[in-house]
Amino acid sequence: MNVVPLNMNANCDTTCDPVLRAGNTNCAGCGMSIGLQWFSEVFRDSKPILAIPACCGIVTAGAFPTSAYSVPIAATTFASAAAVATGLRSVALMNTEENVTVCWAGDGGTYDIGLATLSAAAERNEDIIYICYDNEIYGNTGGQRSSATPEGVVTSTTTSGKSERKKDIMAIMAAHHIPYAATLSVAHREDFIRKLEIAKKTKGFRFLLMLSPCPTGWKSEPEDGVDLIRYAVRCGLFPLYEVYDGDRYRINVERDQTSIEEYITRQRRYTKGSILAEELTQLIDARWQKLKRIVRAFPADDNKV
Amino acid sequence: MARKLVSGNQAAGHTLAVAGEANREARGCICGAYPITPQTEIIEFLRAYEFTKGRVVPVESEHSAMAVCMGGSLAGARSVTASSSNGLAYMTENVFAAGYYRLPIVMIAVNRTLGPPWNIWVDQGDSLMLRDAPWLQFYTESHQDLVDTILLAFRVAEDPRILLPAMVAMDGFVTSHTQMGVDLPEQELVDRFLPHCIVPHRLRSDHPTTIGGLTWPKETEHHRIEIQRAMERVPEVLAEAISEFEEIFGRRPHGLLSAEHTEDADVILVASNSMARTLRGVVESRREAGEKIGMIKAKTFRPFPREAFESAVGKTAKVGVLDRNHSPGSGGIFWQEIVTSLRNQPDTMVQDYLVGLGGGDVTPEILHEIVDDLISRSKSVEPVWKEVASR
């Protein structure tokens, strides 16, 4: 909980600091920072240890020997977060230590370079919480495409809009039959916190995917970030759902009549005419039909969860 | 002490296991394991071993194997792994990371030719590729040397004055798959020899730090100097460890290097791994024939013991280096290091011989030829290829 102003750095009391302290170097309006504040609310007292691969999430820690994080952090090589976390957690378990091992990674370290490591850790059902803050871009290097970049988006390596579709990482993770996988929205706080609480109670590999607004990469106003995610959820672009054991699905927020226009017109990464709202709407419709079919066929039993 | 007939891999596996088990009352042992020929048997041995407090994680790649070791070590456990050839190449990023993190991980490198084209046989190019990583490197000639060196590696790597990872190399197949008699260390003695592994900068909730984050030039430079200073302390720490080893195990392993018949030698040959043993037989026979031939077994490659080489060579006029490795465009890697070590001895001629690359069979006859060649030379030339496989 954000209880205390953090302007008394000299002798900071780490027991009341949030996981990500003030004075970090994330951009103003960074979605990851919001995610970390909420993560902090749920996990601050659970002695979290974070493995963070190369991404903005580690740069924000600041320069050695300081740390903007108030919890132990292993800054891992790009592809290694889930494997380093495996080592950390294994040793914690064999020493019956009560702490939580968390991977906090961007889309590059999750969808792309770290995918094999992530997949292996998930397959081994390591007792790790893996949180991907997905800003759909290689933000740390200044905004290049990733496999999480959605269709149509302009990046410095897709200057006329990405022609390929965004990778469905949730489907990949569900295919690992991990105990819990869920999507997170920084505009839906209750749902976000609830899912973190479920992740906290669950044993084994837990995967959480958070769509993270990135004013710098999305070329949007910092103050719009949360609203953008709300539109993304409402118009159906980013469904909020959860998957138990890879085969029991639940949608948490249904899409409504919100138009994709609300989302794309506020971001200059979309406004070069590289994709039309109608095309996106069709893609969204198709994805929702698929998701709905899956949920109907494999519903999560509310009593069982 | 039980003397057993085992393969080099089994000897290594056993030693890693008892060393890991020796940390059972501390924070345990962790291993990230991924198989590759000819190292595979070590991984199988470790997976089968029942640790009191330990885990062998079957990962999906060497890169993750080292990452698991790093995680384990960052959590304070004794961490071990093993690899070979392209596995080491794939692991390289994390090999460097483990060193820069100052994590005392011990890794067995079973030397194998890098490919493709695929070649599974011995060549030291894989571990020597990692010569610029912040790791200690030891090269072993036999099962006993291997076993003893692994134990020394833990002692030195985990010493608070050092805190660097250590690599122990053996020849693929020639050592790894050859059954030989060896005194396998018993748990009780290993428990005495190895103190609990303490990683002072392990991640602790009561002292939260970010390890491995952004570091400015001035701190980075300082950290590099710290690593160099730690490397420079190895000879002293290793010597202490050997003395204690002798007390407990009743035998005295080689240290930085082993200089044999060098005091009065006209020519000295330098070799490492199993080739050093073959060379010993050749040197002994030439000595019996009255020739003043000496040898140096190169064991510690990182840190490179320049002073020890300088004093072992002394005023000897001719030194021949046997390199089972090749740095294209340059030559043998041991040769480069030895030439640097003898930079203040202009009267000594140093000749490099590239021998047994790609797993070529190195026979005593070939080594005799090299000795003859060296004796006959008055001036060193570019590294000489002794092609052995085509015979």
Next chain:
Amino acid sequence: MTEVTICGRGGQGGVTLAKLIATSYFLQGKDVQAFGVYAAERSGAPLQAFVRIDDEEITNHNQIKCPDHVIVLDRTLISPGIAVGAKSSGWIVLNTPQAPEDFAELFPGRQVATVDATSLAVSHKLGTRSVPIVNTTMLGAIGEVFGITLEEIEASLAELRFGEPNVTSARQAFQQVRKVKLSGHVTEIPTPQVRQKIAGLLDEDQGLPPKIKTGSWATQQPERRQLTPPCNDGCPAGNDVRAFVEAVGKKNYSRALEILLETSPLPGVCGRVCPAPCMEACNRSELDESVNIRDLERYAAEHGEWPVATTPWRSERIAVIGSGPAGLSAAYQLAKQGYRVTIFEAGKQLGGVMRTGIPAYRLPPDILDYEISHILDHGVEAITGCKIDRKKLLELSHEFAALFVGTGLQNIRTADLGTEANDAVQEGIEFLDRARLGEERCDDERVIVVGGGNTAMDASRTAQRLGAKSVRVIYRRTRDDMPAISEEIAEALEEGVIIEELVSPIRITPMGSGVGLLCQRMRLGEPDESGRPRPIPETTDDAFFEMPCDRVILALGQSHDLSILPEGAELKDGDTLVGLFGAPIFSGGDFAGNDGTVSAAIGSGHKAALHIHQTLSGDTGTPSTTNPVAEPNVIHMNLFNCSVQAKPVEIPMNKRRSSFAETKLGLRDLPGVSQAAMEAQRCFNCGTCNSCNRCMDYCPEGIVYKEGGEYRFDYSYCKGCGLCSTQCPRGVIYMSEL
């Protein structure tokens, strides 16, 4: 060699500016370098970039410590520190709206140039609103200062593919830059050369937070404000609507009632009959439907615990003439202030038009009785059946310390329906009063009601209940122009009343067993002084027609009877009447020209009571400042989910025709669910912080905190992203430019 240091923020284009400057010299054949300091800082963080220019080959690659010139792209970065090490012969070029002379204290003895590049960049839409990109604009100013020609500047821009509007912006900056050599002596601040201990990787002393005061990145900061909710603004009674609704939302019904009773003694009445301008003003109607404030008020009156009444403690006696809502409100407020109040009522019972004019199916008399008795509990005396005329009023003015006149509208507006007009024609007010007393029946009658106000609606619906065969309302304008509460019109129609629009009565004619009403059709013309379209009689042959009927009820409105007042008295709502002797006399309610609603009369009575108190006590109170009204555009509607307004339970239609039982029964709770609380929770709390915590919850930096129940911001770390403001649903937090 010339060396330049550029101080800017991540995202402002400082490195590109370095390249632009270098390019302009490069194109002249000079050897140049342009480079930045690359680190981990992000958008908004202070950064440096450098330029080297020389005629000879430049061989060194180190960062510049002692530049010839310093350029500052962001005015928040201007500090003595930027000039440290700079040569006094060079220029300091600042992006600021200030004049160079303003920096005499900051940079004494230096050559300083200033230009408002941010305004220029914003005017040319360069960059985003939060981070305007000023580099190309600054190039113009720098060019002027360094002696680069406009042609060379444009060539440099073209080389880096900058077209319009960058070129225009640069050209304007070239023209607008102001330069001056400041007086005084350059203070050479020595660069501190403290050799600090360098941390080792294994050192214990690690993990302290970085000492980066990210507040310095901000270009804007959040502030809090209080706005007036539109419902409060719209309530004629002056109720704190938002606050009582919030209390209902928290199921604290007694608190809700307490808040209502601050300003109105008649919440149960208003909760039934008020046209609810608050609901009309409610911002929620922009999203879905307004909050059902009227029924919430009724709910609070029904479910809250009525507080114990106070007793008078002052000696002054005050007379209140008339016991309608204005008089009761004035009496109540004065009694609460400790005055001894006596009400004089001409009728037999208290309540005025609320009793005589509003039928029981809208306002059951027991509700009125209860609320009046609560007023009387405050030590208010009431004398009924006592009509006060001019003479009596003057007498009272010598007995009482102050008088309040709220006698409403006593003159009935009527129409001359010709010589045949007889018993069949009746005044609406009279009809309603008789109906109330059970003195009327309309069995099998065809009833015509003339008028479009609430009395017309009440009369028509009452006639239905009294057994009429048919009831028609004729009105000379259209339904949309009727002054009656729209809901009442709708309910009348539901109950079977027929409305004939654009019809005006002419005269009564005999017809069969009953009479006929000759009518004339109307059409709508230009708006009249009331703002409504003026009805114009049609003159065609078929414009005249007769409607058979048995009874015609006239509901044409009333006006006030000023005969009670001394001659020459001027009527001013709530104010002292001018030109009188004796005690001051105040007036209010419909009598003083209010709009005919109970709530307006309550507000008027309250206002008069305040004036009376101020006049008698000399206590002018603290002047209240009125905050601006929270307009819909400050409310973040997207943060709310659409929901349906909770509607009151109504009795079925078939029971209404024959019964005067109340038609609406208010909000009904479901088992375990308070319908009222849920409805109240739909309230946006416009412009008022209700401690929803969202500013804290959505702050990415975690620097919003609560102190003494108030949210505060740690400005030393606030990066100024503005999320607290966009996530504040009610427009309380706004961003102010630094």
